[in-house]
Structures are given as structure tokens and as C-alpha cells.
Amino acid sequence: MTTRNRSTTPTRLTLACLATLALTACTPNSPKAGQPDATAPTTPSTSTSAPPSTPQPSGPPDRPQAAEGLTLSAAEAFIRYYSDLMNYASDTGDSTALLNASEPGCENCKAYADFVKKSSAANGLLTGDFHEHLKEVSELVRGPSGRLGGSATVTVGKYVSRQTPTAPPFTSKPRTYTRELALSPQSGSWVMYEMKQVEQ
Template identity: 30%
Template sequence: MRASRWRRSLVAVAAAGLLGFGTSACTSGDDPPKPAPLPTESPSPTGSSSEAPPSLPADAGGSSTRAAKAFARHFVDLVNYASATGDVEAINAVASDSCRVCRGMADGIQDVYSKGGHLEGDGWRVLGTKVLSGGRENERAISLTLLVSSQRRYEKPNSEPIVSDEIRGILDIYMRSTENSWTISRLVQS
């Protein structure tokens, strides 16, 4: 039952383009339930867009396993920043054109904020990382165990919030090392 709720929540969030963990390009054919967006790890008290997005940590440079793990954690910081501010530019900058889930998340966040709405919550928190084998050529895969706290999504100013439950699950991030950073090729909920 818990795994089913996790999958439905992730599919719904990703399908709505909100802060979902991601699902593979293949999802179930079921109609997803009403989406509940996911929160920010370090929420801004004001949601001010004057804040700068998180900088790439020094240990995320290069193509080592250590760098890939650091970048995966950095991606969580970017998602948290975007949900707190509505600024999705940093997510789009690290997502390849083929990462439909990345683009869907960014579009969903942008949609909420463009209507004058906002997201509130305590965010995604990384509980653990694991290196996966079996990625595509020149691709690193890092599995993150995440805790996503309850979130409130306000669709418009003064609207009643849509509240999501806390969710614990696994997000696999497939990425390729670039000259100065990493590019995410796909996100898969496992």
C-alpha cells in the first residue's frame, strides 16, 4: 500500500509538472490523482526571488563518483530553491532536453508562481546516496533516498492550499559530466 501511494504521488506530481521526484519516461496508464506538489528543503521565509540559486559545490566538479554524488545533492538544493522562489532557471540549466521530468517539474513550478501562487513546506531532504550500475554509456547514476515533507500549494493569491502528505522514496538521477558541471539526462522513481 505504501509503495503504491508513493508511486501515485510521484506520478501525479511529475505529470502535473510540479516538484515530483521524477518517474521514468514510462508511467502507468492510470489517471493520476490530483497532484500535490513537493516542498522546499530550506524554504525562504518570504519566497523572495532576489535570492541567488545555490552555487555548484566545489566537490561536484569533475567526473568522479564523489562528484556525481555531490551534484545529485546539489540538484535537490536547486529543486528546493525553485519551489521556494519560483525561479526555475537553474533546474533548466542542468537538465538535458531529454529529461522530460526535469522540464515538467520546472514548468509546474513556474505555472504556480505565474498565477500569483506559491509553495510552502520544509522540502526535500537527502537521507542517503548510492551509486547505481547499468547506466547508459558515459552516464553516472546516483540513487537518492529522500524524505519529502508535507507541502502546501497555493494555486493563486488567497486561495486555499492543496496539502500533500510527507513522502519517503527513492529517486535515481542519471547524469553526464560536462566541462564544468553535470547534465541530468533522466530522473526515475524506483
């Protein structure tokens, strides 16, 4: 795990999250983004998964113009775009665009990318309402280092996942969680620095 030093301001929860996000996001007990949370209610399933019958996306979503630049409004647009990239990766198993929009040291970004390479809708190991629905972006605060911290409220429906075709399937119940995140500037726009999900 890469250790990162960040400045904190004790009066703002967001800056505290910005300061500790990289450390807390990759602890052994933290759920990995996009993976079924071991602490969340899961139900063993005996049904078999079949590849989806709906057509897969032809390519990853393009970064919208609103997500260009380093303003707070660009940060919010980027966070919504990043959620779209996560959904695309879970559909197809292709995490290239997701990783291109992430810092190389983002541990949970890599963990999510590794998960969808193994289990995605394209290979039939991820079925149901697994898409993220990003409801709200809040508490965007720029730190003295130029990085930005904030959070997003995300809902996910009921879905079934498997690690391999022969592994037991698990059903994850619908849930809402908060994604705490940090962004960093890169080539004049934001990229994901680190993220973690906190069950509500």
C-alpha cells in the same frame, strides 16, 4: 518524449534503471517530480495560502567545487547540489539554474520546472514543508556509455499546493521516496540526464 538508447547489465538494478529511466520516467502514470503524486494520500484543504513572510533567496546556489569533474564523488555532490537547485526553484519559481544543470531532453526536469513556474512559495501557491531533504545517495554505477545511474533517498514534509490562485488546495502528507536518476557528462562535469521518483 525523446527516446534514448542505453546499454544494460542485468546483474545490476542500477544499470537496468539507467537503461529504462527515460522511458519509465515520462509515462502517463508516473508522478512528475516535485508535483503532488495523484496516488499519494492527499487531503483537500479549505485554508487559503498566503505568500511567505520569510525572505526569498537572493540567487540560486552555486555549484560546489566538490561537484566539479566526472568522478563518482563528484556525482554524489552534484546530486545533492541538484536537490538544492530544486528547492531554490520551488522557493522562487525560477528554474533557470535547474535547467542549466539538466540535459535538454530530461522530461521530468522540464516537468518540475514547469510546475514551480506556476506554483511556488514566491507566489503563495506552495506552502509548508515542501523542501526536499536528501538523506542518502547510493548505487552510483557508471555505464559503458559514460552515463552514470544511481538513486537518492529523499523526504518531504507536509505541504499545501495549488495549480492556480483559485484552484482547490491540496495537502500532501509527509513521505519518503527514492529518486532514480541518470547523469551524463557535459563540459567536464555531470548534469541530470533523467530522473523519476518511486514512493517507498
